[in-house]
Amino acid sequence: MADDLLWPRYADPGDLSAIEAVPLEARGLPESTYALLVRAAERWPERTALTVLSDAARWDQPRSRTFAELLAQVHRYANLLHRLGIRRGDAVALMAPNCEELIAATLAAQVAGIAAPLNGALSVPRLGELLRRSGARILITAGPELSPDAWTKAREVGQEVDAVLLLRPTGTIERGPLSPVEDVAIGYLADLAEAEDADAFAGCAPAREDLAAFIHTGGTTGTPKLAAHTHANQVANAWMMAASTLFDAEQVVFAALPLFHVNALMVTLLTPLFHGQRTVWAAPLGYRDPALYPAFWKIVQRYRIAMMSAVPTVYAALAQYPVDADISSLRHAVVGASPLPAATRAAFRERTGLDLVEGYGLTEATCASARSFPHAPRPGAVGQRMPYQRVRVLRPDTREQCQIGERGVLAIAGPTVFAGYVTDRTDDARVLDAADAVVDGWLDTGDLAHLDADGFIHLAGRAKDLIIRGGHNIDPSAIEEALLAHPAVTAAGAVGRPDPHSGEVPVAYVAVDHAAEVDEKELVVWAAEYVPEPAAAPKSVTILEVLPLTEVGKPDKLPLRADATRRALAEALCSLGNGFTIDAVIEGGTVAAHITAPPGIDRQAMELILNRYSVPWRFTR
Structure with missing residues (x-):
């Protein structure tokens, strides 16, 4: 593989045309995420790949693995999955807080079959629905020592799978008492995989167009959406990020987003494999752990963190803590997933001297579609499109292309556009459908935007109804359905209310039966009990006479x-x-x-x- 073709100059906005003068197919990208991992282990076998913190309080007592050790662990896990019957078209669900075993298990699931990560904070009915949709035959989940809550939920949905494999906290060998699940095999992943071959994968290695992952993402309906990524999608997008000046072999990357989040999977797991970079993984709760923030600047100093990726709420929280360590290694702090308040940008700059680097992406385009340039800021823009991805702004009514500066709906085409949503499954395959999202190869992002004369993307809100709380997508229909289950509620609408800490928080509006005796406080309590996940519970419920309708009678x-x-x-x-x-x-x-x-x-x-x-x-x- 010629590195001069693999690594073009990508430091300035003007480099884009020169990069794209060489076809992507000529750049010699690895065939799959598995081939990407093998490449890293062969080139840098003794270099540290992972440093994983067991908890925020013991941030100076991590567990580390080299690239060779990581590949061996992935081989053992993948061979166990293969022995348990997982083949190329089979899904493996993963539901656990971040830990060392989950990192290897996620990679192994993509080697043996298809990884289907789950957010353990979802309700049991929602998790069961996602399992059924993915067709997962095996669930890899947290054992009772790692997350009692995840283990409790896993037992409730365990009947959907053939086997449940448990993960331990990083650096421990403890085993807790396990309650059986009827007709389901249960055991600890590491124990069961210990005797498996660590040198090679026994099955058929994945190819470019094979499915790599089903990533669940919010939508405007109550049905969970599973976005299907191919190996080609993920490798191409990881390379686009690795080719930028935000990543290089000498930079240590910090990871603290949960692995069910596409940013964690792509930005902090797969992309560093291209350069053999070390990634420091936070304790299981990641950025949700209050204990992380007082120690954060010391962690940067201890591990010489150079690059991190987070949502605006994280940077707003970090800006409240005085810098009590040498953070000169920190070069790039990337922000995305929700709008960046000007006050957060200013506060972080004042605290650290660093400008936040904005980016833009979505799960249906694999992860990242636009990047900014720290030395060439473009106020108001989230960045320039990434190489080989094309962007257009379309008029919502006619789908005609907008002029420069004209606002419309952003559309994306290119090698990162997903294979479709998993809408059904047959006995031997998944049914993928992108018809509502992709037209003639162009993905409708649902985001309002305009392009400037240099092709930089300026977002202007969302055409879709998702509420984005601290980078977490909340489906408003889940809130609405919970409120409509109340006997007094006749109509419901949930929206995002601007919030200085989370970007948005969910609030709801309802109409009620005129004969009902119900107040807004009662409805807030009701919603908190029946909304599928705590983050989606509305902060307020406002009673209106009627909810607004469009001219054609739609909400x-x-x-x-x-x-x-x-x-x-x-x-x-x-x-x-x-x-x-x-x-x-x-x-x-x-x-x-x-x-x-x-x-x-x-x-x-x-x-x-x-x-x-x-x-x-x-x-x-």
Whole structure:
């Protein structure tokens, strides 16, 4: 493999045309994620691949594996899966907090079959539905020592699979008492795989067009969506990221997002394999662990972290902690998944001296589709498209291509566009359908955007209804269905309310039976009990006479978003006194705020408050 073809210059926006002058097929990319791992182990067998922290309090007592050791572990796990009957078209579900064994198990699932990671915070019915849709025959999950909650849920959904394989906390060999699941084999993954061949995979190695993973992603309906990635999708997208100046062999990468999240899988697991980079994995709770933040700058110093990827809420939290260590190694802090408030960018820069590097992507385009350039900032843009991916902005009504600067719906084409959603399965295959998402090779992202003259993408809100809380996609229909189950509720609509910490938090609006005696507090309690996951429980429920409808009688959520925005800003500004008038107006499919302030208001204090929110605003006085 010629490195001069594999690694073109990709440091500036102007490098894109030269990169694409060479066809992607000529660059000699590995055949699969398995081939990518084998390549890393052959080139850098003794180099440290993983450093995994057992818990945030003991961040200086990690467990490490070289690339050779990681490949051997993946071989043993993959050979066990193969012996248990997993073949190329079979799915392996994985549900556990991050730990050393889960990293190897995820790679092994893609070697032997198809990896289907699950968010263990979902409700049992939702998890069961995802298992059935994927057709997973084996569930790899946390044992009771690693996550009692995940183990409890695994026992409830275990009847959907043939075997349940358990994971231990990083660096331990403990075994807890296991309650049996009827007609399902149960055992610890590492114990069962110990005698398997560590030198090679016994089955047929995956090819480029084989399916590598089913990644569940939010949607605008209540049915979970499983996006199917091929090995070619994942290898191509990992290479696009590895080719950028954000990654190189000398940089240590920090990983703290859960492995069911496509960012963790692609950015911090697969991409570092290209350069043989070391990845430091946080303790099981990752960025959700409050104990991580007080120790974070010391972790950067201890492991010489150079690159990290997180959502805006993480950087907002880190900016609150004084830098108490040498963080000169930290070069790139990448942010994405939800809008970046100006106040978060400014606070992180003031604390660390680093500018956050924005990116853009979505699961249906594998992971990353646009990147920024730290030395060439483009205010307001999330980045330039990545090599070999094409982008267009289309008019929503006609699907015609928009002019430069004209707002429409962003569409993406190229080698990272997914194979489709898993909509059904037959006895020997999955049914994949991308008809509603991909037209003539172009993926409709559902995001409103415009392109500038240099091809940089400027987002302008979402055409789809997903609520993004701290980078986590929340399906509003799950909230609506829970509220509609209340006997007094006749209509429900859930939207995102702007939030300075999470970007958005879910709130709901309902209409109720006029004869019913129910108040908003009761409905908040009801929703908290019946919404499938805690993060999706609405922070407030507002009772309206009727919910807004479009001219054709369909639910119209834009007025609800506008009301939620008005309420959020009014509540935030009340600390400065009374007399504010806030109009939340709908402009081009998005919500903006027009602010009228009382005489004598401290303009700087008002701006500091408003800049904490990712809401366009205008001062009208």
